[in-house]
Every structure is written in structure tokens, then in C-alpha cells.
Amino acid sequence: MDLYFSPLACSLATRIALYEAGADANYLEVDPKTKIILNDGSDFRNVNPLGLVPTLRTDDGDLLTENAAILQYVADRFPEAKLGTGPGMDRSRLHQWLCFIGTELHKGLFIPILDKTAPDDMKMHVLKKNLSRLDHLEIHLRNRDHLLDHFSVADAYLVTVINWTMATPPIELAKWPAVKAYYERLRQRPAIARAIAEEFELYKAELARHRAAA
Numbered sequence: 001m002d003l004y005f006s007p008l009a010c011s012l013a014t015r016i017a018l019y020e021a022g023a024d025a026n027y028l029e030v031d032p033k034t035k036i037i038l039n040d041g042s043d044f045r046n047v048n049p050l051g052l053v054p055t056l057r058t059d060d061g062d063l064l065t066e067n068a069a070i071l072q073y074v075a076d077r078f079p080e081a082k083l084g085t086g087p088g089m090d091r092s093r094l095h096q097w098l099c100f101i102g103t104e105l106h107k108g109l110f111i112p113i114l115d116k117t118a119p120d121d122m123k124m125h126v127l128k129k130n131l132s133r134l135d136h137l138e139i140h141l142r143n144r145d146h147l148l149d150h151f152s153v154a155d156a157y158l159v160t161v162i163n164w165t166m167a168t169p170p171i172e173l174a175k176w177p178a179v180k181a182y183y184e185r186l187r188q189r190p191a192i193a194r195a196i197a198e199e200f201e202l203y204k205a206e207l208a209r210h211r212a213a214a
Contacts, residue, residue, distance in 0.1 A: 002026045002057040004037070004044060007203035008163065010067050010106060011054035012195060016156040017071055019191035021078035029202060033210060067106075068098040071153035083153045090148070097147045097154040104133040105161050113168045127170055134176050141178040145185070159186050163196065 003018065003025050005011035009032065018025050029038045035051045037044050048055045048065055056064045056073065064070050072094070075084030085091045109130040113123055140147070147154045162183045165173050173180045186192055 001059050002028055004028045004030050004047060004053050004055040006030050006032045006053045007199040007206055009053055010157070010160055012163070012199055013067060013153070013157040013160040014054045014056065014070050014074060015195045015199070016160070016192050017074045017083055017153050019195055020083055020151075020156070021074065021081035023074070023078055031206065031209075067157060068095070068102055071098060071157060075153045082150060083156075085148065085152070093148060094152055094154055098157060101154065101157045101161055104130070109133055110161060110164050110168060113170060114164065123170070131171070134171075134179060138176040138178050141182045151189075155186060156192070159183060159192055
């Protein structure tokens with residue numbers, strides 16, 4: 001399968017899941033500004049017209065977009081890795097957390113704060129309104145190792161999003177000690193440590209490339 005990704009973007013969660021599963025994949029890097037696939041110089045918008053990562057091309061040649069859908073596909077595709085759940089309420093809980101991370105944290109909190117073009121008063125409004133999402137997460141993670149009763153693709157996504165606090169100084173992780181401890185603990189997990197280290201090097205190269213082009 002092919003994973004179209006950008007370094008340290010939300011597509012990192014799929015890389016983590018694939019590493020956890022021990023799955024083979026081709027990793028195709030997309031420049032977030034130019035939308036060029038660096039592996040071959042082609043236009044990523046010919047693959048996904050929206051130009052958004054992650055995008056996954058399955059072994060069967062099907063294209064799949066949207067982080068939550070891709071993560072659940074990986075969990076189902078490699079059941080031996082136990083990254084998902086069985087049917088019923090357990091699967092609904094997994095879907096619940098994927099939706100919470102995607103809407104309340106990823107899009108609702110972090111994207112506006114990371115947006116360099118957003119006015120400061122808008123960012124302050126977002127912080128005032130949406131930091132309660134981290135309060136909710138803090139309560140859930142007290143005395144818990146994972147979002148569910150085992151490591152899942154939801155944890156891969158959550159670690160990816162929390163990792164963005166390195167670039168969002170207004171969000172001080174120390175204010176949420178259970179979230180901070182969860183993040184630091186999972187950062188030591190081999191698949192997560194490997195994925196972040198690899199993509200951090202690619203991110204540094206991306207920054208250097210953009211500076212040279214400016």
C-alpha cells in the first residue's frame with residue numbers, strides 16, 4: 001500500500017499504526033506548500049484533489065482519505081496487531097475517540113493555533129473556548145495507560161496531535177499532568193519513537209527547502 005504523508009502532520013498517526021502492525025508500505029512525501037510528491041515530482045492533487053494527507057492507496061488500488069477512516073482500515077487490515085476492537089460498544093468507543101481527536105482537538109483547537117495567518121484575537125477566542133477539551137481528556141486519562149483498555153489507533157492519533165504542542169506555546173502541556181504523562185510514556189513506545197524521529201528529520205529538511213525557496 002502507499003501512504004501519502006507530510007512530515008509530522010496528522011498522517012504520522014498512520015505511519016505509527018503501520019509500524020505497530022509491522023506492515024510493509026511505500027511512504028510518499030507530499031510537500032504541504034507545493035503539493036508536489038517529492039518521490040517522483042508529480043502533483044499530489046492528481047491523487048487527492050483536496051491535496052490533503054493522509055491519503056492511502058490500498059493493496060487493491062482503492063484510495064482512502066480522512067484520518068479516522070484510514071486508521072480504522074489499518075486496524076481492520078492487520079487484526080493481529082490488535083490496534084482496533086471487536087464489534088459493538090467497544091468499536092463505538094474507538095470511533096468516539098477518533099472523532100473527538102479529529103474534531104475537538106485537531107480541527108477545533110490545534111489547527112487555528114497553528115495557522116500563521118490567523119489573527120491573535122481569533123486564537124485567543126479559540127483557546128478560551130476549546131481548552132476545555134484538554135480538561136476532558138485529562139480526566140479520562142487519570143489512572144489510565146491508553147484511551148481504551150489497550151493501545152489502539154486512537155492513541156496513535158492522539159500522540160500525533162499532542163506532539164504539536166511543541167509548536168503551540170500557548171498550550172502548556174504541564175497544565176494537564178495526566179495528558180503530559182501519557183504523552184511522555186507513549187513517546188517511548190518503539191513504533192512511536194521511530195516514526196517521530198524519522199519524520200522530524202524530514203520536517204527539518206522541509207523547513208530548509210522552504211527557506212531556500214523563499
